[in-house]
Amino acid sequence: MHASESRAPPLRAPTVASQTERSLTPASPTIHPSWRQVSFEEQATVLRENLAEVLEKEEEWSQAAQTLAGIDLDSGVRNVDPAYKLRQNVRIAMLYLEDDDPISAEQFIKKASSLMGAAKDELPGSCQPLLRAVVLERILRRDEVELFGGTLKPHQRALLPDSTTVLDCAVMQHNLLAASKLYNNIYVEELGALLGVTPERAEQVAADMMQEGRLQGSIDQVASLIHFADREEPLVPWDARIKALCCRVNDIVDAFTEHPEASANARAGGGGGVGG
Structure with a gap:
């Protein structure tokens, strides 16, 4: 009998198979660091907007304004639409007005006014005269205030205990400051x-x-x-x-008038100064 020969199983072609497997394995994408930062800022923006909306419903006006103010509108990583910047600054200002804080509101009103040129079509026409007057520290007219008040939500026009609104108080204080400059x-x-x-x-x-x-x-x-x-x-x-200098010159002239010998000595020692 012939000794049975042990045969090894046929070998696979590792090179071809491994190449095929590698071709079927999805390559992990290379993410640029700036993309990660853009994604993070966008997610943070959405979270802050949602949180501000909740705080606004709970009438936590100042906290809602501070939450929105924390959004980086001037990021060098992502491009932020000027119209969006404008809307956010106006919204923050209105929240501060709701909290009876016209000083903080004025800061964001001025920011919004500086963006009017870049997004003038996005802002209601009734807002533009009022924002311009605030920046110029001009007394606000009643018709300007009424036009702007028409853009407010019902809860933003709610009456205070003295039968005035938050907008009325803010306008009154602004006009008083404007009057103090006139x-x-x-x-x-x-x-x-x-x-x-x-x-x-x-x-x-x-x-x-x-x-x-x-x-x-x-x-x-x-x-x-x-x-x-x-x-x-x-x-x-x-x-x-100028007045002090003129007085000093007059004093010198008077001194020379009272003491002519001092004037003569000064001319003699001055090396041909001002001639008589």
Whole structure:
């Protein structure tokens, strides 16, 4: 008998098979670091918008505004639409107004106004005059306020205990600050007419703003007159220096007039200075 030969199983072609398997295995994509950052910022934006919406429904106005303000609108990684920036800044400003914080609101109103040129068609026409007036620190007219108020939601027009709205209070305080830049003083009755409120209400608003450090001035209750703090004009220091120099020159001329020998010595020792 012939010894049975042990035959090994046929060998597979490892090279071809491995190449085929490798070709069927999906390659892990190479993600650029900036793409990851863009994705992270977009997700963070969505989360902040959703959280702000929840806070707004709970009437946590200031927290909602701060949440939206945390969105990076000036990121150098992703391109943010100017219209989106504009809407966000207006929304943040309105939330601060809802919380009776016109100072914080004004900061975002000015930001929104600077974006009006890039996204002017995205902003309701009723908003543009008011935003422009705020930036220019001009007194807001009643018709401008009414047009802007028409864009507010019902809860944003809710009445406060004194039968005014948050917008009314914000406009009143803005107009009072604008008036302080136009007048050195004003009678309480005239201020009330300017603000569209009673003289008593105008005086109370001015007193509150002065106490909070938001308005510089004083109130003369006897004369019913409000004095705004003096604002030094840009040319006042320059005029003062010129006046001081002229006075110094006059002093020198007077000294030479009283002591002519000093004038003669000065000319003799001056090496041919100003001739007589």
